[in-house]
Amino acid sequence: MKMTKSMANVLLLSISLLWGSGFVVTKIALDANASAGFINFFRGFLFVVLVLIFFNKKIFKMTFKEFKIGLIAGLLNFGGYLTQTIGVKYTTPSNNAFISATYVVIVPFIAWAIYRKRLQVKSFTSILLCMLGMGILTGVLDQALTINKGDAYSLLCALFYAGSIVYLSYGARTTDVSIVAFMLAAVQSIGGLVFFLCVETEQLADINWSAAIIPLLYIGIMCSFVAQTIQILAQKHTSATSAGLIMMLEGVFGSVFSVAFGFEMFTDHLFFGGMLIMLSLILMEVDFQHLFIKIRSSSKG
Numbered sequence: 001m002k003m004t005k006s007m008a009n010v011l012l013l014s015i016s017l018l019w020g021s022g023f024v025v026t027k028i029a030l031d032a033n034a035s036a037g038f039i040n041f042f043r044g045f046l047f048v049v050l051v052l053i054f055f056n057k058k059i060f061k062m063t064f065k066e067f068k069i070g071l072i073a074g075l076l077n078f079g080g081y082l083t084q085t086i087g088v089k090y091t092t093p094s095n096n097a098f099i100s101a102t103y104v105v106i107v108p109f110i111a112w113a114i115y116r117k118r119l120q121v122k123s124f125t126s127i128l129l130c131m132l133g134m135g136i137l138t139g140v141l142d143q144a145l146t147i148n149k150g151d152a153y154s155l156l157c158a159l160f161y162a163g164s165i166v167y168l169s170y171g172a173r174t175t176d177v178s179i180v181a182f183m184l185a186a187v188q189s190i191g192g193l194v195f196f197l198c199v200e201t202e203q204l205a206d207i208n209w210s211a212a213i214i215p216l217l218y219i220g221i222m223c224s225f226v227a228q229t230i231q232i233l234a235q236k237h238t239s240a241t242s243a244g245l246i247m248m249l250e251g252v253f254g255s256v257f258s259v260a261f262g263f264e265m266f267t268d269h270l271f272f273g274g275m276l277i278m279l280s281l282i283l284m285e286v287d288f289q290h291l292f293i294k295i296r297s298s299s300k301g
Contacts, residue, residue, distance in 0.1 A: 008237035012246040015227040015234075020253020022223040024261050025215035026085075032212035035203045036085035037196030039219065040078070044189030046220030047228070051185050055178030062179050069175045070183025073167055077184050077228075078191040080160035083153045090150030099154035101134045101251060106162035107244040115170045122283055123241055129280035130245055137255060137273025165247070168232060169240035177236075181229045188224075245280060252277055 029039055052059065062070075084100050105127050111117040172180050235243050252274045259266050 003234075003237045005238045005242075008234040009242060009246055011230050011234040012238065012243055013249065015230050016247050016249040017253050018222050018227040019247070019250035020255075021257050022219060023250075023254035024257045025218045025223075029212050029215040029219065032208040032215070033203065033206040034212045034216065035196065035200040036082060037192050037194075037200045038204070038207070039085065039216065040081055040188055040192030041196050042192070042216050043220040043224045044078075044185050044187070044192050046217070047185030047224040048182065048189050050221065050225040051178065051182045051229075055182065058176055058178045059182045062182075066175050066179045067183070069172050070180050071187065073164065073172050073180055074183045074185075074187025075191075076160055076164035076167060078188045080157050080164055081188065082191065082195065083157040083160060087150045087153030087157055090148065090153065099151055100157045100161070101248055102131070102155070103158040103161040103165065104130055104244045104248045106158060107165050108241045110162055110166045111170065111240045114166065117170070117240070126245060126280040126283045129276050129283065130248060133273045133276030133280060134248070134251060135273070136269050136276065137251065162244070165235070165244050166240045168235040169238070169243055172232070173236050177229060177233045180232045181225075184228055184232075185224065249277065 026039065034042075087100070108117070108119055108123050108127070112119050168180070231247075255270050255274070259270065
């Protein structure tokens with residue numbers, strides 16, 4: 001069965017749900033003294049092992065061109081994960097969530113600059129609604145937004161994520177899903193290990209393994225192997241702008257899981273911010289011109 005854009009977007013929505021749950025389990029892992037580099041190494045290593053188990057035949061036939069495409073995708077992906085994890089250590093969660101989420105604004109402009117994908121007027125409206133919703137959701141609009149070291153890392157994260165989404169939607173379309181997934185995993189594992197060995201080795205003895213191991217396994221299996229393999233597959237069949245807006249819902253789902261597990265209270269910010277983000281997604285996905293023509297045709301008939 002051929003995958004349609006709607007099917008691809010539903011799959012992206014499902015991985016947004018997984019990544020939303022990942023905020024809670026990552027918080028638990030960090031509270032158990034697992035460092036940013038170690039978390040990235042562990043999830044990447046587990047990701048590599050699972051990809052090799054399920055897709056080893058295709059991976060061992062990888063061409064140099066496929067390796068190069070996968071390496072670029074992997075570096076962009078790892079850059080986003082690492083800078084976001086570091087950023088939240090030095091700034092408030094609200095600032096980190098809001099600034100990281102600005103990738104949704106950057107995506108259509110990168111797609112236009114590199115691949116000459118036309119910018120739609122409704123894209124700007126959707127993006128503005130989405131950013132307003134995220135601002136209300138995080139509470140950033142109620143306070144002065146100051147730029148510090150963590151904010152700078154969060155902005156760098158947004159650039160990496162935007163580049164990754166655009167590249168997976170257009171630059172990596174011709175490459176097999178399993179090969180790109182393997183390269184994402186390998187780069188994340190190696191990059192996380194190098195960062196850990198260079199910066200964080202003294203923190204290894206402080207990890208509370210009884211509290212950290214389940215979150216680390218969940219992040220590696222569900223948030224990395226399952227979610228990112230689906231992401232690569234789905235992004236071959238939808239636009240980068242749509243993908244960016246749908247995957248931005250991970251922040252909404254993250255808030256829902258945070259409330260459900262007692263990390264924060266349900267607030268007006270959560271409700272109204274989430275509603276605006278949902279409205280922006282509907283606006284982006286509905287073909288109003290086609291819908292208007294269909295309504296006119298029905299009324300005439």
